[in-house]
Amino acid sequence: MSLIIQGQIQRGECAFDLQEEFSPGEVVAVVGPNGSGKSTLLSVVAGLLGLAEGSMSLNGRCLDSSKDNVYVEPEQRDIGMMFQSLHLVGQMTVVDNVALALRARGASRSDAHTTAREQLVAVGASHLAERKASALSGGEAQRVALARAIAARPAVLLLDEPLSAIDAASKEPLRAVLAAVLQEFKGITLLVSHDSADVSTLASRSISLGG
Amino acid sequence: MRRTAKSLIAIAVLAVAVVAVPIIGLFVRVPWTRMSELWSNDTALSALRITLQTSLIATALCVLLGVPLAWAMSNASDKVRTLARALVTVPVVLPPVVGGIALLSALGRKGVFGGFLSSLGISLPFTQTAVVLSQLFVAMPFLVLAVESQFRTMDRGVIDAARVMGFGPFRTFTHVVLPMTKGSVIAGAILAWARAVGEFGASITFAGSLKAKTQTLPMAVYELLERDWELAMGLSVVMVLFAIAVIFGLRSQLLNSGNA
């Protein structure tokens, strides 16, 4: 039961080979300089980008294979992702944003809202539930995006710079929230980060790109 | 220098006055005492009914066809989009009366498709369907261009996010994209509706001005002008009030969606 990537990843000028197996419960930090393909790796796992060559499987199910011409669309993979630029739906309330992830996996409207509220409590954002997402501060939005990524309990959680772009004061509490959330999470976590402090406090191991 | 700025203000105020005067002028010249006659006047009433009927159908069709078109355009490659946008703009730059003539030449009894249609027992010209088609032709670009630019300027990353969450392309569109762009879709529809209601040139050529059949408000105003210009003015005021309502609707819609 694991995520196995054996292949070549390529976007634009950046191309590299990767042979890696990730197990449930692991928090793997993906590190490397800018342009080394950290975000590209997450896109490939999420299904927003195909492998240039090779194959990828999750829990024994083939997600992407250049040889057998298999490509599973992102919506048919069991993945949660927190984007670097978050991509919350500004026109919706916070609870609706989080509920989206559950609705997408087939939950009824009321179930989705109940679970979404629980998840918001877990990230310390329950007081924001009825706020419009466009009216959030940077740190608040990051909590909500985290809640949305993990709400449906995906097999793989992808976090792209989850602690970037906030001031130092709000960074510590957010890191604590993230640590607590990841402690509970049973799936595989891939964490892209620049910050060695994040890597050492949150990750169980790390892989390095472009080194 | 001060004086230049002041004269600028004077000209600007004059410009707005120039624009506002027709509206005010109309209200002043309207025979208010005869306004009640409008409600017992067959021409006015049937024109009002036909206008509402056709313009609402045309607006619904605009949304039904135009929103998917705008979505397809916003996802197309740059080349295709430029071409599509040029085509969509044609009815905007095309004088409506030419549009009507073109519709007639395509779908009229002796038109290129008309022969085929009449062999099916369908005759479009001088029917309410023709009115709806004319309005659709003239109004749709306004909706498509407004909505397409919104589709392009919204946070496109949300589409990726929705796919990863588990929404397929269709549900991404209905559950995420439409809620995000609802404001401009509604604003575009209001704009298209205003165009459809005021449409004259294309309808008069393709649908004619048949009383109680294809005669809409603008055509009725035009016809009444020759017989009873006081009533025509009265009917005009009805249409101006409608336009004012439309603008207020648009403003509040745009304010709600935060685009104003």
Next chain:
Amino acid sequence: MQTLDTPTEPREIETHYTRVDRVFRGFVTSCALFSLVVLILIAAFLLYRGFEIFADFGLSFITTSKWDIGNPEDTSTAVLGIGAMLVGSVVTAVIAILVAVPFAIASALFIEFYAPRLLRTILTSVLDLVAAIPSVIFGIWGYVVLLPLVEDWSGTLYKYLSWFPLFDVQTPIFGRSPLLAGLLLSIMILPIVTSVAREVYGQAPRDLIDASYALGGTKWAGIRTVVLPFGKSGLVGGAMLGLGRAMGETVAVYLTLNLVFKTNFQILASAGGNVASLIANKFGEATDYELKALMAAGLVLFLVTLLVNFFATVIVNRSRKIV
């Protein structure tokens, strides 16, 4: 990271959508294709129908000024030419532009740089309102309210300026003249020209304006030295958009300009017409052959407005790219 010597081409990825997504895809694509094909067909039919007239009359269709069907049974007796109407389209549209552009510049500058928030909202609402009012209403207003005023003004102009060919008339009857139609059109195109001017001026580099302000200049000095030169080409584009709109106007011109088949440059004289109002006017009782001629006239107008708008778009786009 091993940078590979020969990065492979991205492989073809086959997508496997669920049924509802395939249906959605099909629906979106067919809506788009349907709308676009209809538009192409309409342009094509106009071309196709109009060409017979050009085959019969050649260029004289746009240079001569006569509309005589002759014997309805025998199309060879017809003499048709829209020269006067084309001239009328251009004359009224040019009057409209000359009057509208200064007002549009002033309004745009005022709204962008001087007006307090509330006033700005009111002004833009009024302009939007004008854009939303059907043109038949303007026609009526022109006929009922503006006509007597312009008759007065025309009398004065004629009295003092009739030595100038533009303001001369054979008989001093001023009624529904190109001047009246042009003035009416200028009001109708004011919103579009103003909104383009606003968009262009809004993109002027604010820091340069502020710099000129900081150097002790007035706001107006900043506008004159920065904004106006910056917005020049964009404004030309906006004016041409207005020109295209004015040339295509039907009912307002129909009501305020006497349709006479005579090339008329005397803007006070009660004679003229434009192509669009010709079509609306003759359309009702047209014979088959005449209908084809009207379609040909439509085609000419279509091509002229397309050309004007094409240049307008090119100019506006170029002014955008500089930013």
